[in-house]
Amino acid sequence: MSFQNRLRLACAGIVVSFGLALYGNHAGWPDSRVGFLTGMGAGLVALVAFLYLAPRWWRDHCEEEYSSRASRDYRRRLWPAMLLYVAIVFASTWLLKHYQMAMPLRAVIAIAPALPISFVMFAFLRYLRTVDEMQRRIEMEAVGVAALVVSQVYLAGGFLQLGKIIDVPSGVAMIWVFPLMCFTYAIGKFLATRRYR
Structure with a gap:
């Protein structure tokens, strides 16, 4: 898929996300669902920007990596897992909300x-084993940056929580670890690629 085609796909996702969010807001959907769709649209706007x-x-680096065999194999394993993740999140949330069950x-x-x-993690490890040495070095540096930054943020947040300066529920704090790792990994990969290009 070319760069322009990816942009068109992202723009279509923006229209669909915001369109469904507006419809859901008008139709009385739960705020959590409308918020999710709005957040997805905002994320796609940030991606296009x-x-x-x-x-x-x-x-150029993304085009080259996207067309590689290792990247194609990784995406073939990644997308089904991510779609399954979204489906299970919705199903488990609905079940826990509507049914009483044993612990x-x-x-x-x-x-x-x-x-x-x-x-997804196993697919990423397999991807690391199949890329060349330079790409593996970039990926490992990006993972290292993500781990260090998220650890530092959570350590600082823990001290702020103990000092009664912030009050973040533990469930919210824990569930944001993986998304923050992904976000800081992307930044780390950008910086590492620039360093080695």
Whole structure:
């Protein structure tokens, strides 16, 4: 898929996300669902803005990596796992909200969305084994930056919480670890690629 086609796909996603959010707001959908759709649209807006503003060397690197066999194999394993993750999140949330059940079963249903993320991690490890040495070095540096930054943020947040300066529920704090790792990994990869280009 070319750069322009990816931009068109992202723009279509923006229209669909905001369109569904507006419809849901008018139709009385739950605020959580409308908020999710709005957040997805906003994330796609940020992605399109980044793609337009990204330097040429980064776009060239992405095109080259996107067309590689290792990247194609990784995406073939990644997308089914991510779609399964979204489906399980919606299903488990609905079940936990609408049904009373014994604690062991409730725990299994609550933790079920983590299973597809395990498939994503295994797919990433397999991807690391198949890329060349330079790309592996970039990826490992990006993962290292993500781990260090998120650890530092959570350590600082823990001290602020103990000092009664902030009050973040533990469930909210824990569930944001993986998205923050992904976000800081992307920044780390951008910086590492620039360093080694």
